[in-house]
Amino acid sequence: MLGACGPPYHYNMSINYANIVNTYINILCIKEHSMHGSKLYVGNLSYSITPEKLKELFAAYGTVVDVRIIGDKGFGFVEMSNQAEAENAKNELDGQPFDGRNIRVDEARQRTDKKSGGRNFRQF
Numbered sequence: 001m002l003g004a005c006g007p008p009y010h011y012n013m014s015i016n017y018a019n020i021v022n023t024y025i026n027i028l029c030i031k032e033h034s035m036h037g038s039k040l041y042v043g044n045l046s047y048s049i050t051p052e053k054l055k056e057l058f059a060a061y062g063t064v065v066d067v068r069i070i071g072d073k074g075f076g077f078v079e080m081s082n083q084a085e086a087e088n089a090k091n092e093l094d095g096q097p098f099d100g101r102n103i104r105v106d107e108a109r110q111r112t113d114k115k116s117g118g119r120n121f122r123q124f
Contacts, residue, residue: 036107038065038086043075043104054078057098061089077108 042054051067058064058078062085069076080086086107094105 036083038081038083039077039079039108040086040090041075041104041106041108042078043106044101045069045074045076045103046099046101047072047074049076049099051076053099057093058089061085061092 040058045054049069051069054069054076055064055067055078058067058080061080063081064078065081066079067076078089080089090105090107093103095102097103
């Protein structure tokens with residue numbers, strides 16, 4: 001039996017306990033890798049891409065609620081109507097060619113506050 005996150009662990013105990021431990025580890029790994037929301041990060045976009053083109057691409061996998069392309073940065077966000085549609089779009093589109101580039105699709109992460117990198121500048 002091969003675990004979702006690696007080979008099964010063999011302990012010096014009866015086979016039933018080893019199966020229980022492996023099952024528990026597999027459940028934890030599946031929870032860790034499943035999506036929690038419906039907003040997707042889309043990276044490695046062509047700089048000429050428009051929100052309309054991106055929406056058209058993702059519409060094949062469900063209802064697109066919102067599309068945002070971040071300036072001239074080569075990435076953006078697509079929000080689907082539910083988690084299942086977002087996960088399906090992610091699984092089907094990640095690494096696929098689009099407008100001359102292989103796009104990167106992943107679940108969007110919460111924005112974190114950026115710190116000044118340890119530098120304290122005086123403000124006058």
